[in-house]
Each structure stands twice: as C-alpha cells, then as structure tokens.
Amino acid sequence: MTLPTKQSLRRGFTLVEVALALAVASMAIMSVMGLLPMLLDFERKNTATSLLPAMSSQVMGRLREEPYATTLPTGSRFLYFTDQGTFTANPRDAVYECEITHKALPVEATRPGGAHPPTPGDHCHMVQMKFHWPVGTLGGEVRIFQATLAND
Incomplete structure (x- = not known):
C-alpha cells in the first residue's frame, strides 16, 4: 500500500x-x-470622414440635375442625411445637415506683365457645402467642402 504524497x-x-x-x-x-x-x-x-465625401458627391449630383441658374442663388439651402449618409427629406431622421451656398468664383487681380486675367463669367460659380452634425446641437462638428458648378 502506498501513502499519499504531498504532491498528490x-x-x-x-x-x-x-x-x-x-x-x-x-x-x-x-x-x-x-x-x-x-x-x-x-x-x-x-x-x-468616410461619409462626408460621399454626401458631398450626392449634393453635387442633385445640383447638376437642376437647371443651371444664370444668376447666383442667394441665401442658403439645406439638405439632410441619415447616419448611413443617405439623403432624407425629414430633418427629424437626419444626423447630418448640409448648408449649401453659392458664391462667385474669385477673379485674379493682375497677372505678371500686366496681362488681363480671364474672367469666369456667368457659366460657372462656386458651391460651398457646410456639413454640420449631429443635427440640432450647438457644439457639433462642422466640415466645409467647396466645388465648382458649371453650365456645360
């Protein structure tokens, strides 16, 4: 018979x-x-960061589908997007708000040698898209995108 050891x-x-x-x-x-x-x-x-460029492309696509205005639109226009970056007509369902403003293209003052700079004319202008999120907050984040819109 074996006795149990301390290890066992x-x-x-x-x-x-x-x-x-x-x-x-x-x-x-x-x-x-x-x-x-x-x-x-x-x-x-x-x-x-990944949704904002896609939403700005949607905004520019919508603006290109509309008839081109020969005079610059005044005031701001708002579009709303969900948390997935899709357009929504209901601001209560939105997470992102896009404020769209139209501005004239900047014109060069002078060129070296006194040449006259080209003027952009009425056929193109700049669109500023100011994205604000979350909608309804004062201290939310803001990103601004700018693009040119032209009458082709």
Whole structure:
C-alpha cells in the first residue's frame, strides 16, 4: 500500500494565486476600459470622414440635375442625411445637415506683365457645402467642402 504524497493531495490553486490572477485580469480590463472613450471618439470621426465625401458627391449630383441658374442663388439651402449618409427629406431622421451656398468664383487681380486675367463669367460659380452634425446641437462638428458648378 502506498501513502499519499504531498504532491498528490494538492489539487487546486491557493487563495493567493487566485487573488494575483484576479488582480492581473482586472488591471488589463481597466486599461482597456480607459481607452474605450478615446476609441469611440476615433470611430465617430472616422465614420464622418468616410461619409462626408460621399454626401458631398450626392449634393453635387442633385445640383447638376437642376437647371443651371444664370444668376447666383442667394441665401442658403439645406439638405439632410441619415447616419448611413443617405439623403432624407425629414430633418427629424437626419444626423447630418448640409448648408449649401453659392458664391462667385474669385477673379485674379493682375497677372505678371500686366496681362488681363480671364474672367469666369456667368457659366460657372462656386458651391460651398457646410456639413454640420449631429443635427440640432450647438457644439457639433462642422466640415466645409467647396466645388465648382458649371453650365456645360
């Protein structure tokens, strides 16, 4: 008959080992939780950065479909987009708001040698698209895109 040895009687972890393992695990979880707000902020900004060019293309597409105005439109016009970057007619469903204003193209004052600069004329003007999100907040983010609209 063999007597049980000290090695065979020990079957689990001691209380000290369990406490150390919990301390290491909790430190790891706390460091990840500390990074979470920063990671969510980066995610929000990256989403907007990828959606805004697509939304500005939609705005320019809509403007190109309309008849070209020979005089510059005055005032601002607003278009609204969902969180996925799709157009919506209902501002209550919108996350992004686009304020559209039309401006004359800047004209060069003088050229070297006294040559007269070309004037853009009535056939083209600049469109400014000011995206603001989230809709309905005062301290939201704003990005501005500019493009030229021409009567082909």
